[in-house]
Amino acid sequence: MLTAPILTARGLVKRYGRVTALDHADFDLYPGEILAVIGDNGAGKSSMIKAISGAITPDEGEIRLQGQVINFRSPIEARKAGIETVYQNLALSPALSIADNMFLGRELRKPGVMGQWFRKLDRSAMEKFARDKLSELGLMTIQNINQAVETLSGGQRQGVAVARAAAFGSKVIILDEPTAALGVKESRRVLELILDVRRRGIPIVLISHNMPHVFEVADRIHIHRLGRRLTVINPKDYTMSDAVAFMTGAKLPAEAIAA
């Protein structure tokens, strides 16, 4: 690949007591791609994503965003730098509306002379922004922007979380098992949404155990095993059973595309 990666990690190590969750793990994400991350339970996928998104601090190793070394001390710092992570629990507030959820922690306020926190919320601006973003991503089956998130279907909730991540000028979106809790139809909409986000030029890291979904949307597949990257494959060159065999150690990849 000729372009430079947007996000890289080299030699990440994370130990929890005697357990080594990351054992010199490497990672590369290129602009505009969907990179799937697969691996057996306990392989260290979540630990790697948490290190990249500021949720944990690695014991060793280096992470770079657009060539600059980063040392996030919290997920908020990662978000500010443009790395948005949608965790499985989505981090939405069920009782709040869609519009309010889109702006959780970064509400728009009306201009005023008082300090930022004394100014009134600019509800109409937030509603318009939320409506525009959802419609850009083809999510306007959601009729009412003031609907509480708890009244939405699982797929729609996932949609709101992804739209929120895409809306705030993200450089990278990380999705942790976005279809795990969804039915067939809802999964389909989320996969379409992922492809839409890529069309808008934002690279996506997709952690998933669902091989058909991975093979359907991923440009490259990072295979994680025993705390480190085993290889990266092009889904066009391998079958799902090859990928599972690499993941579980039943087979070793004869060749890997440049990672």
Ligand SMILES: Nc1ncnc2c1ncn2[C@@H]1O[C@H](COP(=O)(O)OP(=O)(O)OP(=O)(O)O)[C@@H](O)[C@H]1O
């Ligand atoms: N906070 C923690 N304390 C102790 N051990 C941990 C902690 N987090 C992860 N581990 C251990 O680190 C190893 C890697 O876990 P991790 O969650 O990163 O794997 P994973 O590939 O995401 O697994 P899964 O697919 O099951 O979610 C496992 O052995 C796990 O038990």
